[in-house]
Amino acid sequence: MRVKLLCAAAIAVSLCSCSFGADFAQGPADSITMPPGNRVSQTMLAGDKLVTFRSWLDIPYVEKPSEPEYQRLNIYVPEEYFSGASVNGYTAKTAPIFLPNGVGGYMPGKQFIPANDSRHGTPNASLYALSRGYVVVTPAIRGRTLANGKAPALIVDYKAAVRWLRHNKDKLPAGDTEKIISDGLSAGGALSSLLGATGNAKEYEPYLKEVGAYDERDDIFASAVYCPITNLENADMPYEWIFNGVNTYHMGPAREMDDNMKAASEALKKAFPAYLNSLNLGGYMLDENGNGSFRKYIEGLYVAAAQKALDAGENVRGLDWLTVEGDKVTGADLAKYAVWATRMKAAPAFDSLNMKSYENNEFDDKHFTEYSYKHSTAEKPAMADAEKIYIMNPMNFIGREGVKTAKFWRIRHGVKDRDTSIAVPAILALKLKQAGYDADVAAVWNVPHDGNYDLPELFAWIDSICK
Ligand code: DHB
Numbered sequence: 001m002r003v004k005l006l007c008a009a010a011i012a013v014s015l016c017s018c019s020f021g022a023d024f025a026q027g028p029a030d031s032i033t034m035p036p037g038n039r040v041s042q043t044m045l046a047g048d049k050l051v052t053f054r055s056w057l058d059i060p061y062v063e064k065p066s067e068p069e070y071q072r073l074n075i076y077v078p079e080e081y082f083s084g085a086s087v088n089g090y091t092a093k094t095a096p097i098f099l100p101n102g103v104g105g106y107m108p109g110k111q112f113i114p115a116n117d118s119r120h121g122t123p124n125a126s127l128y129a130l131s132r133g134y135v136v137v138t139p140a141i142r143g144r145t146l147a148n149g150k151a152p153a154l155i156v157d158y159k160a161a162v163r164w165l166r167h168n169k170d171k172l173p174a175g176d177t178e179k180i181i182s183d184g185l186s187a188g189g190a191l192s193s194l195l196g197a198t199g200n201a202k203e204y205e206p207y208l209k210e211v212g213a214y215d216e217r218d219d220i221f222a223s224a225v226y227c228p229i230t231n232l233e234n235a236d237m238p239y240e241w242i243f244n245g246v247n248t249y250h251m252g253p254a255r256e257m258d259d260n261m262k263a264a265s266e267a268l269k270k271a272f273p274a275y276l277n278s279l280n281l282g283g284y285m286l287d288e289n290g291n292g293s294f295r296k297y298i299e300g301l302y303v304a305a306a307q308k309a310l311d312a313g314e315n316v317r318g319l320d321w322l323t324v325e326g327d328k329v330t331g332a333d334l335a336k337y338a339v340w341a342t343r344m345k346a347a348p349a350f351d352s353l354n355m356k357s358y359e360n361n362e363f364d365d366k367h368f369t370e371y372s373y374k375h376s377t378a379e380k381p382a383m384a385d386a387e388k389i390y391i392m393n394p395m396n397f398i399g400r401e402g403v404k405t406a407k408f409w410r411i412r413h414g415v416k417d418r419d420t421s422i423a424v425p426a427i428l429a430l431k432l433k434q435a436g437y438d439a440d441v442a443a444v445w446n447v448p449h450d451g452n453y454d455l456p457e458l459f460a461w462i463d464s465i466c467k
Pocket of ligand 1: 103104105106185186187188229358359419420
């Protein structure tokens with residue numbers, strides 16, 4: 001019945017042939033005994049290509065789950081690997097493992113199931129990965145609305161899934177556990193960067209033990225990161241560095257910021273240069289007015305995004321914040337950009353004065369910055385545990401001894417994204433580069449708060465680092 005249901009879902013957009021077990025009794029997979037899971041084989045149409053793959057569903061990845069419905073993963077393997085064939089130059093042994101998470105809003109994340117349900121045309125990232133010969137592993141992950149899902153549950157689970165893979169590496173039907181690539185957007189992008197940044201860091205050990213994660217390494221090969229809502233305790237400042245002076249916010253109906261919010265905007269904007277300069281990002285600095293090489297760098301990201309769009313035949317002309325001369329984009333004005341983009345969140349954008357943001361909820365309905373704690377309008381202001389704030393921030397682990405950060409990073413942020421300042425992913429990328437990692441960062445024209453919208457480019461990049 002379960003198989004039928006899965007097939008019914010798949011058949012809406014594709015062909016489907018399903019069976020249990022029988023097709024398992026052939027090929028090199030014979031010797032593989034996987035942990036209990038449901039085995040399903042199906043065929044789906046990915047673009048103009050029929051993709052057949054086998055699935056192992058709902059495998060618990062920890063021994064003492066606190067939210068058993070979530071702490072499970074699915075494994076999807078291209079059919080070709082069961083007859084010794086190769087796909088896109090990969091074999092059963094060398095196929096990289098694509099590990100997307102489905103986390104959004106710091107909520108529980110469901111498994112990112114292969115489907116033709118992408119908002120950006122078909123297929124979604126998991127199905128697309130299969131079509132290019134990747135093994136896809138999709139953990140479900142705890143989030144803030146579960147009894148046991150507050151910080152740092154999400155990164156504990158993502159790490160535990162990696163550890164499960166390493167523990168079972170000789171039993172996997174296919175896939176190279178030294179080539180794991182994480183992927184996520186927004187809070188899921190924050191999670192992808194956390195997984196990439198914090199490989200084997202000892203701080204997570206007690207949490208991993210508590211859920212019965214395997215005693216294995218949890219470093220990964222590469223991270224794909226879209227619009228990460230990360231560096232939370234420092235993200236309010238760059239939001240105001242960009243949006244200060246724009247006083248209408250658009251979370252729900254358009255509203256005006258009140259005096260407390262405006263005061264926060266002023267203070268946080270002023271505080272940003274000192275924070276930025278304290279990072280010593282290889283010459284990217286700001287003066288006390290928020291001007292300087294870092295500002296030029298950010299404006300340059302927008303210029304490059306516009307140039308790429310212009311070269312591709314898109315219209316980027318007629319915007320007062322962007323200078324286009326002939327066929328060259330020559331400048332971007334961040335102050336005018338903010339007016340054009342409009343402000344989404346009232347100040348402070350993440351650690352709300354009323355202690356009611358998603359991020360406050362992620363931290364147990366508490367503050368996580370000095371500023372908001374001091375200026376709280378909540379009835380009973382409280383500060384989150386410092387250790388939890390620390391281990392939720394990838395910035396704290398990059399370049400640190402005893403930590404194995406992913407070597408390769410691809411970070412993207414839409415030009416129309418107002419959920420966090422573009423300075424957040426930019427700072428992450430600069431910090432990675434400075435520590436010697438390979439970080440490919442870009443803004444993307446015409447894109448709002450979103451991810452996985454450029455799958456051919458994403459997977460061309462993954463191929464380029466894996467092959
Ligand atoms: C997400 C978006 C936000 O604006 C935010 O503050 C946290 C999470 C999200 O889409 O995941």
